[in-house]
Amino acid sequence: MFPDRHVLPNNSKKGLGSEVQILRDASFVFDAFPYAPSTALFEVLREEEFAPVKNANGSNFDTPDSARLLVLRLHTRWVVAAGGFLTHSVPLYATGVEVSPLCSYSGENLEAICRGRTFHAPCEISF
Helix, strand or coil: CCCCCEEEECCCEEECCEEECCEEEECCHHHHHHHCCCCCCCCCCHHHHCCCCCCCECECCCCHHHHHHHHHHHHHHHHHHCCCEEEECCCHHHCCEEECCCCCCCCCCCHHHHCCCEEEECEEECC
């Protein structure tokens, strides 16, 4: 799509007894700026709006598991802010509550569902 591509060297991987050289072809969001008629940037709270997935599970950061945990923590904060309570049998930093987007997109309208109720994490709140 964009003529200026970034080729990032990746670590060599051992595969089937031989070393395989891997290159990743990457585009970045700012590569599209010259092609846009106008650009607007928003400053947002990272813990509420950003859960990157750039690496496979097992890496130290930006994995599918870490993104899932960030979403669970966000939804847990929504439930507590709406008057709900949480119990858990595993450490809370490793689990949380998932709120279905059919119930709430950004934490709104959860009071009727959560106020005074206790949820046992991990769990899902849905209709």
